[in-house]
Amino acid sequence: MVNLASSTGASGPAPAGNLKEMIRQFTPNWFGATMGTGVLALALNQFPIEIPILHDIGRILWLFNIALFTLFAAMYAARWIFFFDEAKRIFHHPVVSMFFGTIPMGLATIINGFLAFGVPLWGATAISxxxxxxxxxxxxxxACGLLIPFLMFTRQDHSLEKMTAVWLLPIVAAEVAAASGALLVPSLPPGEAYDVHIISYVLWAYSVPLAMSILVILLLRLILYKLPTRDMAASGWLALGPIGTGSLGLLLLGTNAPTIYAASGLPGVGExxxxxxxxxxxxxxxxxxxWLMLAMLKTVRYLNEGMPFNIGWWAFTFxxxxxxxxxLALARITHFWFFSAVGGALIVLLAVFWTIVMARTLHGAWRGHLFFAPCLVSGVAPIEPRTKL
Structure with a gap:
């Protein structure tokens, strides 16, 4: 365990209860918790077996997620206000800077929640x-999808051996926005719906092909250099993100297409x-x-070796x-029972992961160990502080 740091000394995990140091050490990694919490809320609301209480649990999680996002946004804003010179070091860090993408993705789960949970409560106001x-x-x-890669090209030190799936995070944010746009379209007036629909297709294309190319490089990296260190174990699940979101985006946009294009005089395009x-x-x-089965195999391997907990474990969830x-979207469209069964099983697994990771996160946050900004440490490998599982 590294030594605890004062607000003016060398950096280590923040001491428990030291709010000033927690703000100083706050990084965008924490928004991974809003992504995981938000997607669980949405998934529970779509569970293939109708269980009314799951909608209520999902709504509670969504409201909790709004509180989490607000708290994290306030803490990160405070870091930039009170520790500006240290906060800007993130732009040079090859790992922590990737997590800027978690901010819009966390917000997207809240937006989707307004449609799933907010409309029954507040009607048209929630849609607005x-x-x-x-x-x-x-x-x-x-911005994340363009500027973070540009920093990778110009300021940061990267190599194939050090590559992990976190490279995907800033890229995937646009396709998550595309899927959210597709969910929003049915609730909008025809003119606005058409605009959002077309822009969502553009956002999908802005992200998915680039993410697929990164996956190709990631596969080569795994072949040549084997698995990443145990500290980055959960990052193996991130490869599933652009694929799942890409599939979901195409399905949702395709579902909207016949209505949207027919209203614009292009019924054939809609079909x-x-x-x-x-x-x-x-x-x-x-x-x-x-990639899902590969992530499971890698996780079993890491667990057998002793897998340390860190804030990156939220990669198990979103x-x-x-x-x-x-x-579940495939199940609704194709009416194929297989997808319903698999979707239900995956949501159960997601709930288990979320429960474990949230419990460990709350414990680590209370003790202060998880508040750690690697970009403040010179000459230190870009990994999180470790506690044994």
Whole structure:
């Protein structure tokens, strides 16, 4: 265990109860908790077996997620206000900077929650809020998808051997926004719905092909250099994220396509869009199945070796969650029982993962060990502080 640091000394995990040091050590990694919590809320609301209490649990989780996101946003804003010189070091860090993408993705789960849980409570007001937040989310996602790779090209030190799936995080944010846009479209007036629908397709293309190319490089890295260190064990699940979200986005956009394009005088385009959604979504789902099983095998290997807990464990949740939602979307469209069964099983696994990771996170946050900014440590490998499982 590294020594605890004062607010002016060398950096280590924040001492328990030291709010000033917690803010100083706060990084975007924490928004992974909002991603995981939000996607569980949405998944429980779509569980293939109708259990009314799951909707209530999902709504509670969504409200809790809003509180979490607000708290994290306030803490990160405070870091930039009070520790500006240290906060800007993140732009040079090859790992922590990737987590900027978790901010728009965490917001996207809240936007989707306004549609799933907010509309029954507040009606059209919830739709208006979701629509306004979606444009903010799009702006952040587009910025992350371009500016973080540009920093990788110009300021940061990267190598194939050190590569992990965290490279995907800033890229995937745009396709998450695309899926959110597809969910928003049915609630909007025709003109606005058409605009959001087209922009969502563009966002999907802005992200998915680039993410797929990164997966190819990641596969080569795994072959040449084997598994990453145990500290980055949970990152193996991140590969499932762009595949699951890509499949979900195509399915949702394809479902909207016939209505949207028919209203614009292009009914044939709508039918093609629906077909591409079903076929493309199923193809991506099959590709994701390989990465899912690989992630399970890698996790068993890491657990046998002794897998240390860190805030990166939230990678167990969101990728699995979006893949579960894609599975359920396929079940609704194809009426194939297999997808319903698999989707239900994946949601149960997601709930188990979320419970374990949230319990460990709350404990680590209370003790202060999880508040650690690697970008403040010179000459230290970009990993999280470790506690034995």
């Amino acid at each position: 809020i979701a629509h306004a937040l979606w444009w903010i989310d799009v702006a952040m996602a587009v 093609v869009g629906f077909g591409i959604g079903v076929i493309g979504g199923a193809i991506l789902w099959g590709y994701g199945a390989w 990728p699995l969650g979006v893949y579960s939602l894609a599975t």
